[in-house]
């Protein structure tokens with residue numbers, strides 16, 4: 001199988017997961033790792049399986065990822081899976097379904113088989129800490145706990161979970 005792992009990443013978290021997924025995919029397939037900005041809809045159409053990754057931005061997929069999903073070509077032979085990183089420790093399944101809705105919708109509209117989505121925590125860039133702490137109305141102590149939890153994420157365990165996810169998706 002020809003596998004494309006494409007992603008948008010500003011601070012490297014989603015990229016880390018993309019690399020783990022691509023490494024796993026490369027064991028039994030031809031796998032390419034490409035930043036979203038380096039791939040055209042025409043090129044993406046040539047793959048049998050696409051993994052598409054995004055950070056969560058204000059409770060939604062990042063804008064460039066949504067744009068890419070809109071531009072993706074109809075392809076009934078293709079399969080697709082998503083991966084998302086977010087600073088919150090975990091989201092309930094129902095909320096995750098909401099975040100992946102644009103992926104599922106694009107697949108449905110274009111005849112692509114949607115296979116599922118992986119998600120994990122990723123450290124929030126320092127420059128946004130004050131803003132987010134205020135927005136969430138958290139005390140310094142609560143925020144310090146939050147920072148402790150997200151520090152180092154995605155970690156090795158997250159990368160291994162992403163590899164397991166990729167293996168399952170490609171099986």
Ligand SMILES: Cc1cc2nc3c(=O)[nH]c(=O)nc-3n(C[C@H](O)[C@H](O)[C@H](O)COP(=O)(O)O)c2cc1C
Nearest residue numbers: 009010011012013014055056058059086087088122
């Ligand atoms: C503008 C912006 C908005 C964000 N909004 C959310 C959010 O709504 N929920 C959340 O859990 N994380 C949010 N985050 C945190 C990122 O999703 C998280 O840090 C992610 O791992 C960053 O991935 P990247 O390093 O690949 O860019 C936001 C980050 C930024 C920069």
